[in-house]
Amino acid sequence: MDCDVAIIGYGPVGATAAALLGGQGLTVAVVERMAGVYDKPRAITADHEVMRCMQFAGIGTELGAHVRPHPGTRYLGVDGNTIKQTDVIPPPYPLGWPTGIHFIQPEFEAMLRRAVARHGNVEVLLAHELVDLADLGDSIASRSGIWRGRRPARSERDISWPVTAPTASCAESSGSTMKTSPSTSGGSSWMRGSGGPRRCPR
Numbered sequence: 001m002d003c004d005v006a007i008i009g010y011g012p013v014g015a016t017a018a019a020l021l022g023g024q025g026l027t028v029a030v031v032e033r034m035a036g037v038y039d040k041p042r043a044i045t046a047d048h049e050v051m052r053c054m055q056f057a058g059i060g061t062e063l064g065a066h067v068r069p070h071p072g073t074r075y076l077g078v079d080g081n082t083i084k085q086t087d088v089i090p091p092p093y094p095l096g097w098p099t100g101i102h103f104i105q106p107e108f109e110a111m112l113r114r115a116v117a118r119h120g121n122v123e124v125l126l127a128h129e130l131v132d133l134a135d136l137g138d139s140i141a142s143r144s145g146i147w148r149g150r151r152p153a154r155s156e157r158d159i160s161w162p163v164t165a166p167t168a169s170c171a172e173s174s175g176s177t178m179k180t181s182p183s184t185s186g187g188s189s190w191m192r193g194s195g196g197p198r199r200c201p202r
């Protein structure tokens with residue numbers, strides 16, 4: 001499979017990248033080892049800039065109907081006294097959304113995935129784990145296998161994407177080229193230490 005951008009990991013960050021890049025008309029491949037959305041909420045709060053991003057990703061209205069304004073946070077010490085308090089600002093909101101919101105992560109991720117599915121140029125490989133990355137000079141090749149517990153059972157799909165591709169994914173890059181595959185595979189991914197993915201030039 002050839003694509004402009006390969007996204008490794010389909011958590012909230014990978015799904016956001018897929019929705020945004022798919023919306024820009026790029027061909028995108030997503031590899032995710034889990035078969036579905038992780039069913040436990042980890043993140044529960046976000047801010048108004050996230051909501052703006054979700055508007056661009058195509059789920060602003062749908063998500064907006066499911067979030068609740070954040071009431072602020074009071075941190076208590078062991079003696080019950082307030083040691084820190086964060087307040088939210090009242091309307092009118094500078095970005096059109098409450099500055100802090102509560103959301104339900106599995107519900108939110110499912111919305112994002114439905115937005116991705118609306119882009120015919122994004123292919124999602126669920127239950128696949130990226131197991132190898134190779135720098136071919138002008139392109140990057142990856143290998144993914146069907147995910148069965150801790151180890152992929154067998155090699156299933158090869159994906160390659162050019163080191164230079166037309167893209168809007170790296171806002172800071174000069175010109176219209178990219179030199180990266182977004183590493184969206186979370187904190188425990190082996191890619192963190194592999195040195196494989198390249199970074200956007202600054």
Ligand SMILES: Cc1cc2nc3c(=O)[nH]c(=O)nc-3n(C[C@H](O)[C@H](O)[C@H](O)COP(=O)(O)OP(=O)(O)OC[C@H]3O[C@@H](n4cnc5c(N)ncnc54)[C@H](O)[C@@H]3O)c2cc1C
Nearest residue numbers: 009010011012013032033042043044045129130185186189
């Ligand atoms: C208890 C808790 C509370 C939190 N609260 C908040 C909060 O209130 N607000 C907030 O903004 N954040 C919060 N966070 C952090 C938030 O959950 C994470 O920052 C967010 O989930 C990261 O998203 P991600 O897409 O980068 O990574 P992940 O959600 O970790 O997704 C990475 C994906 O990559 C996949 N993957 C990894 N390696 C491979 C591979 N080799 N091949 C294929 N797929 C692979 C994984 O299966 C996973 O689905 C909280 C986290 C925790 C644990």
